[in-house]
Amino acid sequence: MTHSETHRLGMLDSVLGAINLGTIVLDHERRIVVWNDWMRMHSGFAPDAVLGQDFFALFPELAGKRIDGAVQQALRDNFPSVLSQTLHKAPLALFASPAARDSGERMQQAVAVTPLEVAGLPRHCLIQIADVSVAVTRERLLRDQALELRSQTFSDGLTGIANRRHFDVAMEKEVRRAKRAGSPLSLLMIDIDSFKAYNDHYGHQQGDDTLIKVAHALAAMLQRPLDLIARYGGEEFAVILPELDGEHSVMLAEKMRVQIEDLAIPHVQAAGNDRVTVSIGASTHSGSELADIAALLGAADKALYQAKRGGRNRVERHQEA
Amino acid sequence: MFNLSELQHDALVEIFNIGVGHAAKSMSEIVNEEVTMSVPSISFLNRADAAEMLGNKESSRVCGVSQHYEGAFKTEAILMFPEDKSLDIVRLMVGESVPLKELTEMEQEAMSEIGNIILNSCVGTLANIFAQELSGSLPQYHVGTSEEILSATGANASTVVLMLHIDFILEKHQIHGYVAFVLDLTALHDLQEQVDRYLAKVMGPA
Numbered sequence: 001m002t003h004s005e006t007h008r009l010g011m012l013d014s015v016l017g018a019i020n021l022g023t024i025v026l027d028h029e030r031r032i033v034v035w036n037d038w039m040r041m042h043s044g045f046a047p048d049a050v051l052g053q054d055f056f057a058l059f060p061e062l063a064g065k066r067i068d069g070a071v072q073q074a075l076r077d078n079f080p081s082v083l084s085q086t087l088h089k090a091p092l093a094l095f096a097s098p099a100a101r102d103s104g105e106r107m108q109q110a111v112a113v114t115p116l117e118v119a120g121l122p123r124h125c126l127i128q129i130a131d132v133s134v135a136v137t138r139e140r141l142l143r144d145q146a147l148e149l150r151s152q153t154f155s156d157g158l159t160g161i162a163n164r165r166h167f168d169v170a171m172e173k174e175v176r177r178a179k180r181a182g183s184p185l186s187l188l189m190i191d192i193d194s195f196k197a198y199n200d201h202y203g204h205q206q207g208d209d210t211l212i213k214v215a216h217a218l219a220a221m222l223q224r225p226l227d228l229i230a231r232y233g234g235e236e237f238a239v240i241l242p243e244l245d246g247e248h249s250v251m252l253a254e255k256m257r258v259q260i261e262d263l264a265i266p267h268v269q270a271a272g273n274d275r276v277t278v279s280i281g282a283s284t285h286s287g288s289e290l291a292d293i294a295a296l297l298g299a300a301d302k303a304l305y306q307a308k309r310g311g312r313n314r315v316e317r318h319q320e321a
Numbered sequence: 322m323f324n325l326s327e328l329q330h331d332a333l334v335e336i337f338n339i340g341v342g343h344a345a346k347s348m349s350e351i352v353n354e355e356v357t358m359s360v361p362s363i364s365f366l367n368r369a370d371a372a373e374m375l376g377n378k379e380s381s382r383v384c385g386v387s388q389h390y391e392g393a394f395k396t397e398a399i400l401m402f403p404e405d406k407s408l409d410i411v412r413l414m415v416g417e418s419v420p421l422k423e424l425t426e427m428e429q430e431a432m433s434e435i436g437n438i439i440l441n442s443c444v445g446t447l448a449n450i451f452a453q454e455l456s457g458s459l460p461q462y463h464v465g466t467s468e469e470i471l472s473a474t475g476a477n478a479s480t481v482v483l484m485l486h487i488d489f490i491l492e493k494h495q496i497h498g499y500v501a502f503v504l505d506l507t508a509l510h511d512l513q514e515q516v517d518r519y520l521a522k523v524m525g526p527a
Contacts (some may be wrong), residue, residue, distance in 0.1 A: 066351060077448065079441045079457040080393075086415055086431035087351050110430060112459060132427070139425050176416055176492070180353050 001193055016092055021128030022094065028122035030055050039129075042094040042107060059092065067091055070113040074125035077296040083111040085132045096133065108136040127217075156231040157186035158208060159215035167230035167238055174226070174242045175293050178285055186249035186284040188239040189300040190218065192258065193277045193312040195235040197269035205288065210265055210276060211235060221252070229280075246284035246317060253315040279304060284317075324365065329516045331421050334363055337485055337500075344375060344439040353413050357490045358439075364425060364484050368471055371482035371501060375401060375467035384424070385463040385470040386436025390444050393453030394504070394511035399472040400436040400487075402498040404464065407432055410498075413491045424466075433460045443485070443500060451515040464466035 016023055017037040025034035032055050035047045055071070056063045066088065069182070070081035083091065090106035100107070110132045116124040154166035163172070171187075178185035192198070192214060199207040218237060219229050232238040241249050257280055265276040282302025283296050299318035307316040325333070330448050341358040347348040348356040366374065384407035387399040401409065404423075410426045414435065424432060448455045463470045471482070483502040488495060504512060 009472035015325045048521055066347065069347065073441060073445070077445050078454055079443070079445060080437075081441065082430070082434050082437050082460060084427070084434040086411070086427045087434055114459065115456065139427050142425070173416070180416065 023128070024055070024126050024127040024129075025116060026055050026071060026075075026127065028124065030071060030075070032058070033124065039094075042096070042131075043092070044095075044101065062091060065091065067111065067113065070111075071125055071127070074113050074115040075123055078115045078123065080112065080114040083109075083113070085110050085136060092129065094131075096131065107131050108133040108236070128214070136201075156215075157168065159212050159231055160239075161215050161219050162228055162230035164230060164232060165229070167232060167240070170228050170230075170240055171293055171297075174248055178242065178287065182287045183243045184245045184284055184287045185296070186241040186244045186246060186282060187296050187300045188237075188241065188249065188253050188256075189232065189281045189297075189304045190237040190239065190253075190278050191280075191304055191308070192235040193273070193279055193308075194267065194270045197271075198267050198276065201269045212265060213265065214260055214276065214278065218256055218264055221256055221259060244284075245286070246282070249282050249284055250315055250317050253282050256280065257313065257315055271312060274312060279307035279312050280315045281305070281307055282315065282317045324515070325513070328520060329513065330363070331499075332516055332520055333483075334360060336446055336450055337363065337443055339450075340441065340443035341487060343446065344442035347438050347442070348414070348435065351450070352416075352491075354492060359488050360485050360487060362486050366482045366484055368478060368480055368482055368503075370477045371484055372466075372468040372471055374484065375499060382464060383470055384432065385465075385474075386433050386440070386460050387463065387470075387474045388437065388440045388444075388460050389458040389474075390453030390455045393448065393451055393515055394455075394508045395471070396508055397503040398440045398443075398511075399463075399470065399474055399501045399503070400498065401467065401470065401501060402441050402496065406496050406498065409494065410435065410489065410491070410496055413494060429462045433462045435460075436460050439500065447515075450519055453515065471501070471503065482504050483512075 014015045016034065020038065021034070022038045022042065023034060023036040024032060024039060027033050032050050032053055035045070035050050040046055049250060050058055056068060062068060066083055070083065073079045073081055085108050090109050091111065092109060094107045094109065095105070096107050097103035108131070112125050112128045116126045118124050154163060155161065156163040174185055192211070195207070198210065215229070215231065215237065218239070222229060222239070226242045228240045230238050241252070244252070257278055260276065260278045263276065266274065267276045268274065269276065281300045281302065283299035285296055303316040303318040307314045310316065337360040341360055345356045345358040382404040383401050384404045385399050385401045387397055390396050390398060408424060411424060411431050415428070415431060440460070441457065444455060444457065463473055465473070481504050483504060485500040487498045487500055489498060
């Protein structure tokens with residue numbers, strides 16, 4: 001090796017060490033042959049600990065995943081691949097700082113896998129990893145603001161809780177999420193008992209006040225960020241409860257029923273009672289069967305009808321036939 | 322316009338359907354939901370007609386992802402969807418419920434990845450079946466009229482476009498898009514030769 005070639009190699013080595021991008025090279029048997037300083041910093045593995053090792057033995061959770069296919073495609077077919085943050089979030093266990101490592105918060109990554117010709121050797125592949133956390137945060141902010149703007153057209157004018165439109169959008173999103181994650185999703189339909197009689201007796205003004213009181217009392221009982229209560233119709237409310245099974249949703253419904261009873265809003269025209277009460281129908285998608293919005297709504301509606309027919313001021317859960 | 326024999330045409334449709342089938346499987350694995358894709362038809366067009374097919378109006382913007390391939394034949398492959406459809410695809414894939422008016426930077430990267438998967442699968446299947454090797458570039462994202470996108474990827478007036486119609490089905494939504502292979506006359510000849518060689522192999526000598 002000539003003197004200038006030695007310098008050149010040393011310089012290239014320094015470049016690899018200095019660039020602000022994760023750089024990994026795998027040989028044709030997917031053994032790690034380059035692991036730059038950026039990788040050392042963010043993965044916690046020093047080059048000595050990983051060089052010569054099978055990449056997928058080091059990161060077993062990546063075997064069979066898209067990056068595995070991308071490496072195969074680079075080595076076998078000579079094609080490059082990209083893995084976007086949006087579709088993969090954070091495939092590798094990389095952390096921006098020791099504090100992030102302690103809290104388990106992975107760096108958001110954009111990955112490119114490209115074939116690499118190495119003179120005299122079978123084809124290698126290069127994996128480049130960029131930290132896109134800043135862009136992700138910026139877009140989240142943008143989206144939150146868009147959501148904020150939209151929520152102004154998504155809330156019910158009288159009660160201030162979500163309106164029917166908001167409910168429909170949220171329902172669609174949660175059903176898809178439940179389907180993907182295989183997690184349960186519960187739905188409550190809540191109806192104020194004898195509300196027509198209440199309006200006729202106390203007038204619409206007081207009827208509206210009662211609607212607001214009931215809506216706020218119910219909304220205050222939802223603790224988890226993804227729970228959503230919406231005004232579904234005149235005196236009807238719907239509650240979406242992601243990741244809550246049938247049993248727990250009925251327990252919550254029962255608490256809600258008691259809470260409204262305890263408000264002790266007088267209702268002299270109530271059938272079989274002296275105060276404002278609610279009937280609640282519950283239905284649950286268990287995570288195993290295919291979720292369907294119409295089926296979930298229909299089941300909750302049926303349960304609500306049973307509660308009404310069973311004497312009101314009660315909770316019924318729809319049981320599969 | 323340039324035409325293939327019925328046999329050559331059918332062979333290519335079959336090969337591309339295998340290709341998008343692989344792509345659909347990869348995408349299903351990413352989103353954990355069923356994705357299906359098919360290529361109902363292909364056609365050879367000159368560049369002007371190809372641009373026309375995608376609606377070459379100022380108002381109708383197209384979103385494209387292109388990759389350059391070379392080896393057994395040389396081509397610029399471009400996945401194209403009307404811009405509003407590309408918003409649908411990315412948001413269906415991501416499961417995002419707050420649509421903004423245009424794809425954000427991160428969503429554009431997701432679209433590039435979707436294009437990357439589809440194009441690599443199509444070209445990879447061709448290469449496999451022809452027992453040839455091709456090399457590819459990283460995907461590039463474009464937005465503009467179909468004419469602008471075809472020009473940006475180096476198509477000139479004399480190039481031929483092999484246009485695949487692609488049906489993409491995700492979560493009950495069917496989205497229609499296109500993959501264009503921009504070929505010069507040499508590349509077209511090379512491609513035809515590969516198809517013939519493949520046909521001779523599977524059918525036996527004529």
